[in-house]
Amino acid sequence: MAVGEYPLPEMRKRVWQPRTLAEAWQLKRTLGEQTVIVSGGTLLRTQWEAGTAIMPGHLISLESVPEVQVCEAGGAAIRIGAGVTLAACQRWGDAPSLLKEACRRIAAPSIRRLGTIGGNVMSASGDSLPALAVTDAELVWYDGSGSVAEPVGAWLEQRRAVGGSAKETRLLKEVRWSRKADDQEACGYYEKVGRREGFCPSVVTVAGQFRLDAAGRLRGVRLAAGSAAAVACRLAEAEALLEGSVWSADLRRSVHQAVMEGFDGGADAFATAAYRKRAAAHLLTAFLEERAGCRGD
Numbered sequence: 001m002a003v004g005e006y007p008l009p010e011m012r013k014r015v016w017q018p019r020t021l022a023e024a025w026q027l028k029r030t031l032g033e034q035t036v037i038v039s040g041g042t043l044l045r046t047q048w049e050a051g052t053a054i055m056p057g058h059l060i061s062l063e064s065v066p067e068v069q070v071c072e073a074g075g076a077a078i079r080i081g082a083g084v085t086l087a088a089c090q091r092w093g094d095a096p097s098l099l100k101e102a103c104r105r106i107a108a109p110s111i112r113r114l115g116t117i118g119g120n121v122m123s124a125s126g127d128s129l130p131a132l133a134v135t136d137a138e139l140v141w142y143d144g145s146g147s148v149a150e151p152v153g154a155w156l157e158q159r160r161a162v163g164g165s166a167k168e169t170r171l172l173k174e175v176r177w178s179r180k181a182d183d184q185e186a187c188g189y190y191e192k193v194g195r196r197e198g199f200c201p202s203v204v205t206v207a208g209q210f211r212l213d214a215a216g217r218l219r220g221v222r223l224a225a226g227s228a229a230a231v232a233c234r235l236a237e238a239e240a241l242l243e244g245s246v247w248s249a250d251l252r253r254s255v256h257q258a259v260m261e262g263f264d265g266g267a268d269a270f271a272t273a274a275y276r277k278r279a280a281a282h283l284l285t286a287f288l289e290e291r292a293g294c295r296g297d
């Protein structure tokens with residue numbers, strides 16, 4: 001299972017290549033704190049180089065685990081394995097279009113060829129997350145005894161609640177959508193704002209999805225926002241205001257306010273939390289204004 005060992009004593013790291021998730025889980029249990037799961041390694045490498053994480057003695061690569069490499073659109077579900085690269089997600093015809101757009105906006109082609117959807121999700125601030133949240137994606141986990149599915153929105157909520165204090169201990173097997181959730185008639189939106197057009201961390205990333213019924217009422221409304229400085233989230237209060245309503249100037253003001261109150265995008269050297277709130281509220285209300293119209297004015 002192990003391949004190679006670094007020759008110098010100070011670099012003595014061991015790379016394990018399990019063939020199944022069960023084997024990876026067992027290795028993780030046996031080797032304890034001295035391990036890390038590696039998919040594409042693009043985020044981990046950055047953390048190790050920046051000194052924000054220490055490279056442990058044992059790296060468990062999921063590269064040889066077929067279970068996490070699948071892309072399937074048969075039956076009632078669409079499934080993308082956690083080990084599928086961002087470039088492959090972007091290319092795959094059956095991937096939800098908002099996810100494809102999100103992948104297109106992440107990093108640069110060289111990173112997207114290595115970086116995976118699983119690693120992006122596990123970062124909790126990856127740019128794919130708002131797109132996954134508004135398309136009702138589910139995360140399928142391996143927890144040592146079997147597979148457990150959990151809505152992305154619920155997992156993000158739990159991640160926000162624990163903050164940086166508790167690491168996710170389960171292995172991500174795949175991202176899954178029910179065919180019903182992949183609503184071809186829905187109006188979708190994805191936007192990432194950075195400090196330049198491309199190849200930069202997100203100042204704010206937003207996504208939205210809704211349908212208009214025959215009476216012009218908004219249905220199936222989903223809104224989400226994230227940033228490189230915070231865990232992404234669904235914007236439940238803004239969604240509740242919109243659901244079943246006709247778009248209007250009053251609603252625009254209320255939704256803008258609800259996004260400002262509901263989104264905490266964090267602060268870093270590039271942007272304040274207040275700036276991120278305002279940017280997310282502007283982007284999402286502009287999307288709704290354009291696509292839901294102003295019939296109620």
Ligand SMILES: Cc1cc2nc3c(=O)[nH]c(=O)nc-3n(C[C@H](O)[C@H](O)[C@H](O)COP(=O)(O)OP(=O)(O)OC[C@H]3O[C@@H](n4cnc5c(N)ncnc54)[C@H](O)[C@@H]3O)c2cc1C
Pocket residue numbers: 036037038039040041042043044045046062068082083086105106107108111114115116117118119120121122123125126127128170171172173199200201202
């Ligand atoms: C130059 C550069 C630019 C970048 N730009 C962006 C950007 O614009 N937007 C963005 O979102 N990200 C960006 N990233 C971050 C990163 O490339 C992506 O988030 C990528 O998707 C991470 O995937 P990975 O497979 O490389 O993850 P890895 O580095 O392998 O792992 C990341 C984390 O996830 C865990 N993990 C991985 N797979 C699993 C699994 N199956 N189960 C459990 N845990 C797992 C690892 O233990 C680790 O903690 C950038 C990185 C670089 C180096």
